[in-house]
Amino acid sequence: MPAFPNDRDPAAPLGAHLFEILLALANGPAHGYGIISDIRARTEDRVVLSTSTLYRGIERLLAQGLVAEAGDQPGEHSGGPPRRYYRITELGRRGAEIEAQRLRDAVRVADERIFASRPDRGSR
Amino acid sequence: MSGGRPLMVRLHAATVGLLSPRFRRRYGEQIGAAFADLYEEAARSRRPLATQRLFAREILGVIAESATGMRRGLTQGLGGDIRFAMRVLRKRPAPTLVMVGMIAVAIAANATVFRVVHRVLLQPLPFHQPDRLTALWSLDTESGRDAIGLSTAADFRDLQSSSTTLAELTAAYNGSRSLTAQEGSEAQMTQFIATNYFDLFGIAPAMGRGFVAEDGELGASPVAILSHELWQQLGGDPDVIGSVLEFDQRDTVIVGVMPAGYRYPVGGNSQRMWAPMVIEDWDDREQGRLFVFGRMRDDVSIETVRAEISAIAEVLGDRYPDTNRDRGARTDSLHDAAVQGASTGLSLLMAAVGFVLLIACLNVANLQLSRAIGRADEVALRMAIGAGRNRIVRQLLVESCVLAAMGSSLGLFVAVWTEPFTAHLIPPTLDTEFYATASVNSSIILFTVAVTVATVIVTGCAPAYGLLRRSVPGQLVSTKRTSETAHSRRLRGGLAIAEISLSLVLLAGTGLMVRSLAALQQMDVGVETDRVAILRTGVRGARYETPEAQAAFFSRVVGELETRPEVASATTADRMPPQSAFRVTPFTIGSQPGVSAGSEARASLRVVGPGYFRTLGIPVVEGVSFDPGPWAGGEPVVLVNQVAAEMYWPGGDALGDEIVMLDGRNEPRRVIGIVGAVRSSAIPPDPEPEIYLPFDQRPLRTMTIAIRTQGSVPTILETGGALISDIEPTFPVYNMTMLQARFDDANAPVAATVQVLAVFASLALLLVTVGVYAVISQSVAERGREFGIRRALGARGADVLGLAVREGLRIMAWGLPLGLLGALALSRALAGLIYGIPPTDPVTFLSVAAGLLGVVVAASSIPGLRAMRADPTVALRD
Incomplete structure (x- = not known):
């Protein structure tokens, strides 16, 4: 699906995987293995991306201008090709912020409507 | 796991190959590297199965991602393709209508037969856990043909006390009770049932109660449960429960009314009422009259039950040699017992409509191929300006999809609309009302969709193949004048040959069944049935x-x-x-x-x-x-x-x-x-x-x-x-009919199947006629220039006609032997259903082959005649 860097509305919701990848990169540039490990550690193994899902996500984030390539460095664990690092862009930070605010709003509504109404078991 | 590491990494690299080429080129290396890192971490973690779980997740990820990629690739521009297909189909409405019509007819036939098959063979019986229910029969092993019979009271009691695989057994026998009313008495078909009968099946009366154990004791005061129909006939009194009716001159308390439409699936289905079974002589091993049913325990299979029941029958044979020595036992699932006899006829019909569909698909494929060849220029142009082969094939498949979708929705509509007329397809041995409850439902629609997909594959792939073989990119030269390549003509000839052989198989099978039915109907039954009336009565x-x-x-x-x-x-x-x-x-x-x-x-x-x-x-x-x-x-x-x-x-x-x-x-x-x-x-x-x-x-x-x-x-x-x-005013009179009707009834299931088969065979013949006609007229049209030259050089019109007919005969020369081979194979399968003629009956085979030959000659002479009348100079000028 051809998508161009500037056709994205930063306020549009991000997919859960894309958001996680942006959060992983918010700490500084990382390569594929680093991103997967960060997400795993943060979510206590609840979100574990496969490598192909990760790179499909990176492809989309690159196309939307939310992340950018940050050069290659040699691998730490095993040999093979140099690892490509990715960094979050300014647009990416804004996208993540808006997504976080959207989630915060959703949590607030959930607090009011779901958690608050649970004890009396009245209406939904 | 030592040594597993390189293998898993290698395997992973191989699966990454499934991803789309562009994505793989950009990220494949990085994906492999990231996986290698993850793998090493997992291997070092020493958690059980860590690497395996990692690998499994990766595989699933690759599959999910490649599927997403494919979906995107497939749907891109699909709308345009559909619009284009509609335009192409609209441009030449006549062949489009013919193709849609053929698909519609075939789909309607398939949906109709499948609806009956679904109702009769596939639908579970309307009982509680119907797959746990069994029917037990007594088997006469002496006669050598293992005749199925009903069980005796003593055998039933012994089965009940000995079986451990059946949680519960019950029994019933059929009879009648005479209901005394003002207008005289009327026999009511009655089923006498053990008091646990309804409980075992998991059914209950709509009003009142079922029977309780005391109702079945000797000397208990008479009670009865009415069918909904009998209750209605008696006035439908809402306070009927507890009222008293006189049956067989005994006051009988009505304790229940069954739900409307409740039917009993085995051993007769015209029960009007139910009464407790009272067995006077539990030691009777002579009179087999009980239908016996069992509910299997949850943890046993029907094979286990079968083995146990047979073993019990053997023990009984040893213990009571006078009566039980040659008595075996047979255990069927209740479903099998209910549809017994119906499945053969229905399988036959299912096969027949399958043939019809296949023939229709071959026809459509043939017409599409002709059309595709007519569009060779267009295709070459599109390929020249950069359309890939895949796009061209997709365009053709989309056309087939549109055709199939139109045809099958029309067919489904026809199937729904004709539903009232197809009720007689249900084998007369089964109760129509019982099985008529389900009409068109999701399974039937699913089935139709599946059949439609098959149609698309058959009708779309042949033209695509035929077209791609000849459309080499860059070949942007008009091909109209060059004579048609031998290749696509062979392909179309092959399709016509397949049609002819398929229809020959279907026609021969139908012919055999028709002749067998005629033999049955004309057979000397040993009785002069004319002008004989029969009626039944009993003393009370x-x-x-x-x-x-x-x-x-x-x-x-x-x-x-x-x-x-x-x-x-x-x-x-x-x-x-x-x-x-x-x-x-x-x-x-x-x-x-x-x-x-x-x-x-x-x-x-x-x-x-x-x-x-x-x-x-x-x-x-x-x-x-x-x-x-x-x-x-x-x-x-x-x-x-x-x-x-x-x-x-x-x-x-x-x-x-x-x-x-x-x-x-x-x-x-x-x-x-x-x-x-x-x-x-x-x-x-x-x-x-x-x-x-x-x-x-x-x-x-x-x-x-x-x-x-x-x-x-x-x-x-x-x-x-x-x-x-x-x-005797209180004696019932029933089963009043003509003796001839009884003999006709005996042939009725066969007759019904044969009638429907004949309809399908005629349909197939019609489709074949259209198919052969299309092939020959296409080929004659392509050879118009050649015919023109021949005419100009002095060939007579009859010679041109002869050329066309010879082309038809060439197809026949291949189709006939292939079809005969198929028909011979089929006749072996039909042998058990055929009576009075040998399965390889030469009369049938010869007349079917001759009839088909006539159709082929007729279908190919029409285009031949047209070519004969055409002005040769026109053909030469074109």
Whole structure:
């Protein structure tokens, strides 16, 4: 699906995987293995991306201008090709912020409507 | 796991190959590197199965991502393709309509037959956990054909106490109760059921209660449950529960009413009411009359139950050799028992509509191919300006999809619309109402969708293949003038050959069934059925407890009937043909002593009145019949039929010999006559050995009366019914019909299947005609220039016609032998269903082949004639 860097509305919701990848990169540039490990550690193994899902996500984030390539460095664990690092862009930070605010709003509504109404078991 | 590391990484690299090439080129290396890192971490973590879980997740990820990629690639520009396909199809409406019509007809036929198959064979029975229910039959193993029979009371009780694989057993038998009303009494088909019967099936009355154990005890006050229909007929009183009706002159309390439409799937389905089964003699091992059912325990399979029941039957055989030695047991799932006999006919129909669909698809493929070739320029142009092969193939498949979608929605509509007319497709042995509850539903729509997908594949791939083989990119030259490549013509010829052979198989199969049915219908049944009326009645009440009183009643009815001028003769029998005899009895033969136990002669036993053979027109071959009687109190006598005489007295000395029926009474009886054999309703209807006892030496409570009249049959039925009511107003009269109707009924299931088969075969023939016509006219059109040259050089019109017909014959020359081979293979499968003709019946095969040849010649001469009339100069100029 051809998508161009500037056709994205930063306020549009991000997919859960894309958001996680942006959060992983918010700490500084990382390569594929680093991103997967960060997400795993943060979510206590609840979100574990496969490598192909990760790179499909990176492809989309690159196309939307939310992340950018940050050069290659040699691998730490095993040999093979140099690892490509990715960094979050300014647009990416804004996208993540808006997504976080959207989630915060959703949590607030959930607090009011779901958690608050649970004890009396009245209406939904 | 040591040594696994490189393998898993290698495997992973291989699966990454599934991803789209562009993505793989950009990220494949990085994906491999990231996986290698993850793998190393997992291997170091030493958690159990960590690497395996990682690997599994990766594989799933690759599959999910490649599927997403494919989906995107496929859907991109699809709307445009569909719009384009619609435009192409609209541009030439006539072939489009023909193709849609052919698909619609084939889909409608398939949906209709599948609907019946679904209803009858696939739909679960409307009971609680129906797959746990079984039907148990008694098996007569002596006769060598394992005849299925009903169980005796003692066998049922023994099964009940011995079986551990069945959680519960129940039983029922069919009979009737006479309901006394102001207008006279009426027999109500009644099922006498064990009190746990409804519970075992998991059904309950709509009103009131089911039976409780006390209802079934000897001497319990009579209770009954009415069918919804009988309740309605009696006025539909909402307070019917607890009311009292008089059945068989006994006040009976109505305790329940069953739900509307409740039908019983095995052993008859016209029950009007239910009454508790009361068994007077639990030690009876002679009279098999119980339908037995069991509910399997949750942890056992039907095979386990089958093995156990057979083992119990063997034990019973050892314990009661007199009665049970040759008695096996058969265990069916209730579903199998319910659809028994129906599945063969339906499979046949399913195969037939499958053939029709395939032929229709080949036709459409052929037409599409012709069209595709006509569009070769367009395709070459599109490829020249950069359309990939995949795009071209997709465009053709989209066209097929659009055709198939239009055809199948039309077909589905036709199937729904014709539903009321297809009710007779349900085998007459099954109750229509019971099975007619489901109409078009999601399974049928799913089935249609599946069939449609198959249609698309068949109709879309052939043209795509044919087109791509010849459209080399850059070949942007008009191909119209060059003569058609041999390749695509071969492909179209091949499709036509396939059509011809398929239709030949279908036609031959249908032909065999038609001829077999004709043989069945024309067969000498051994009875003159014309102008014979039959009706059934039974004696009730204390006055008729003695055999003498029972015999006297039937003798009086027959005697009074015979005094009427329009009655030629009248008689009575326990069962009239084509119903087979009530029971088979073993017997010993006086002149052949020393027969070891177990290898005695066996024959079906009928109890008949004096005029039986005269009334039914059965010839007395030797000796005398029971005319004129009476035989009561006289010497015990018996008649045997010719089959029995030839089978057991090969020396021809049956007459005057003595037989002893091993029925407990073991009295010797003298053979006083030999009578002609009569066919029963069995198919194939080979007559069985039968022996006849005079009615007044063995009276029964319920008998069928047959009247041969010189007047009209309906009138005499009325007269007979009125006569019985005059003598005994409370006696029920039922099963009033013509004897011929009974024989017709015996053939009805076959006849219904054959009729539908014939419809499908005609449809196939029509489709083949269209198909052959299309191929020949296309080829004639392509050779128009050649024909023009030939004509210009002096060929006569007839020569051109000959060329066209020869082309048709060439297709036939391939299709015929292939089809005959297929038909021979099919006939082997049909052998069990065919009667009276050999499965390789030459008449059928030759006439079907000749008919098809005629169709091919006719279909190919029409384009030939057109070419003959065409002006040769026009063809040359083009």
